[in-house]
Amino acid sequence: MEPSSTQPLPITKLRAALKGSFALTPDSEGYEASLHRWSEAAEKRAAVVVQARSAEDVSTALLFAQEHGLEVAVLGGGHSTSGSSSTEGGLLIDLTKMRQVTVNPSAKTIKAQGGAIWEDVDLAAAQYGLATVGGTVNHTGVGGLTLGGGYGWLSGKYGPTIDNLVEAEIVLADGQIMTTSEKENPDLFWAIRGAGQSFGVATSFTFRGYEQKNPVWGGLLAFDTSALDKVVDFANELVETTKGQSAMVVGIGAPAPTHEVRLLTVLFYDGNEEEARAYYDALFKLGPVVDRTSETTYKQVNSMLNGVSTHGDRKTQKGSAFTVPLPPALAQTLVQDYAKFINEVPDAKKTIILMEYFSQKMVTKVAQTAMSFANRGSHYNILFSTRWTGAQNDAICREWTRNMGRKVTNELTKTKNNEGVGEYGNYDGVSSSSAQDIFGVNYERVLELKKMYDPKNIFAKGAGKFSF
Ligand SMILES: Cc1cc2nc3c(=O)[nH]c(=O)nc-3n(C[C@H](O)[C@H](O)[C@H](O)COP(=O)(O)OP(=O)(O)OC[C@H]3O[C@@H](n4cnc5c(N)ncnc54)[C@H](O)[C@@H]3O)c2cc1C
Structure with missing residues (x-):
């Protein structure tokens, strides 16, 4: 406009x-x-x-x-x-000047202003021995991540971020400032947990906090691609058997200085180093070529992916989902497609593919229609995160990213039961998915509420575009 x-x-x-x-x-x-x-x-x-x-x-x-x-x-x-x-x-x-976080230790709640980043939340909560389900990269915004759903290392224990949101303050398109929770304006609360970016400006979020024991353990283990089948087998089993204390990301990337294609696994364990090393022993036995794991605190653990997620350059992202066990042939294809792409477009060698093995048990405990978020299912997020420097490569990089998302979605539709949409709205960085794609069975109700709270579609830029 x-x-x-x-x-x-x-x-x-x-x-x-x-x-x-x-x-x-x-x-x-x-x-x-x-x-x-x-x-x-x-x-x-x-x-x-x-x-x-x-x-x-x-x-x-x-x-x-x-x-x-x-x-x-x-x-x-x-x-x-x-x-x-x-x-x-x-x-x-x-909203970047609105980053204050206040913790109520007796109620175990954490209140963050709408422009806070997850580091603000992790640090403030840790002062009281608490944590909530935040993002795995601590410079991401509490606002966008929460309003679209939110997955993190603690999702295996407590579900997505929205399941831990107890209240929010929202400024609506007509200028009204509303408090919303299960009790107050519950239909707005239903809508903002998934489709929130399309409903207003959230000026505060109140989350449930949980006692978070330290130390925790995590970091990067990199492998030669020949270890792919064994790494994927391990991840497949982890996600089926974990009690929420562990989670891992299997990445494909080409880190400096050699830019050889590698498997970049990022591991998390809610416990000390001894327990963690015993738990991940089978991976250590595969002979990682890089080991950057260590015992740390929860407030630090969400900085361990910051190194591969720095600001700058040109980027796009697209998500899809996969089911477990991830077929080895699909995993091999992803490695081959990735290698071919960065060979053809060397400017994009900082691109990464991330498969998030976060247990969905707690995510699927909540009904699909409990809030607008509609991606609950026994499938796992995959993210194509493409990074390059020259604007002349915009089109080719965006096309590759979109195509890879489509390719995995085509596989998913062959295996998936009819649960969840199979795409996390916050990972649609190419804006190729519609509101129907993102909100699935909840679409009709989201649309009805959107027309009520934002009839002129003032908030027209959020994940899953509405058109009316
Ligand atoms: C490096 C990286 C790591 C990530 N890691 C995770 C992860 O671990 N887990 C996960 O679930 N997602 C993750 N994501 C995805 C992330 O959830 C989305 O990119 C999200 O949109 C980022 O929110 P933001 O506030 O930083 O972004 P912005 O670009 O500021 O906002 C994104 C959208 O949300 C809206 N918005 C932001 N704040 C508000 C507010 N207070 N009120 C109303 N609208 C608002 C914006 O208008 C925009 O439409 C990651 C993304 C990146 C790039």
Whole structure:
């Protein structure tokens, strides 16, 4: 949407209406920084940025945008690769100054402002010996991850992030500030747990916290690709037998300095090093070529993937799902496709494929229709995370990513029972899936509520596009 008028925007009026928040235009200090995203390819130039400090100012910004016909984008942690937290010529609500986290140790709840990142939550909760289900890369935003579902190392014990959300504060398109929980405005609470990015601006989230014992253990074990079948066998068994204390990611990548294709497994164990090494003994016996595992604390463990998830460069992502046991032939094909791709497009050698072996037992304990999120099933996320530097490679990298997602989805439809949509909305960084694709059996109800809470589709950029 372009500004409705060619008249300059009345920024002075906006600034006067804001109570403590800043309105930034291209000539303001801080404007350029507010455009930065995890992927440079997702950066766009807003006409005005409201660097919000309160729900009231978010409300003011939303009403101003609508009065002047401006597209709205909301920035949390900035990790979406689809550009959903950026706008060309519209109004950006930047929540990055709203990162406060408060913990209530007696109620065991953790309240995070809408612009917090997971590191903020992990550090604040750890002061009270608590943790909740956050992302595995601690610089991702609490906002985008939670509103789309949320998986982490503790999902095997406590399910996805949304199953641990007890309350949120949401600013709706009409400017109303609403508290929502199972008891208060429950239909909005149903909607935001999965489709939240399409319903409003979340200015706070309250999560259930759990006692988190330390130490925990984790890190990277890299293998030659000849170990593929054995590594996949191990992961297949882990996910069927774990009691929630363990989880692993099987990655395919080509790390520096040699950029040879490797299996990059990232392991997690909720216990000490001795227990963890005994548990993962069969993997150690395969002879990893790199061992970067160690005993650590829970507040540190979500930084162990940061090294392969740095900011910068151009990126896209696409998710799909697989069932276990993952057929060895499919795993071999993924390695071959990956090797061929980075050989043909050497600029994309930092691309990784990640298969998340996180137990779904707790995820599937909750009914598919309990909230808008519709990806509960005995299938596991796979993510194609493509990274390159030259804009001339945008099309080829995006096409490969989309095609790989489609290829795995075609396999999935052969094996999957009729549970869950088989795609995590937050992994659709190419925006190729519709709201029906992402919300499956819940689509009709999500749409009905969307029309009620956001009839003009002001929040039009979230995972699973709505069109009405
Ligand atoms: C390196 C990396 C690691 C990841 N790891 C995990 C993981 O372990 N588990 C997992 O489940 N997912 C993971 N993801 C996916 C992640 O959940 C999505 O990328 C998510 O959208 C990121 O949210 P964000 O706030 O950082 O991004 P943004 O780009 O800021 O936001 C993404 C979307 O959410 C909206 N949004 C953000 N905050 C708010 C808010 N407060 N109110 C309303 N709308 C908001 C934005 O408008 C946008 O539409 C990962 C992604 C990356 C890139």
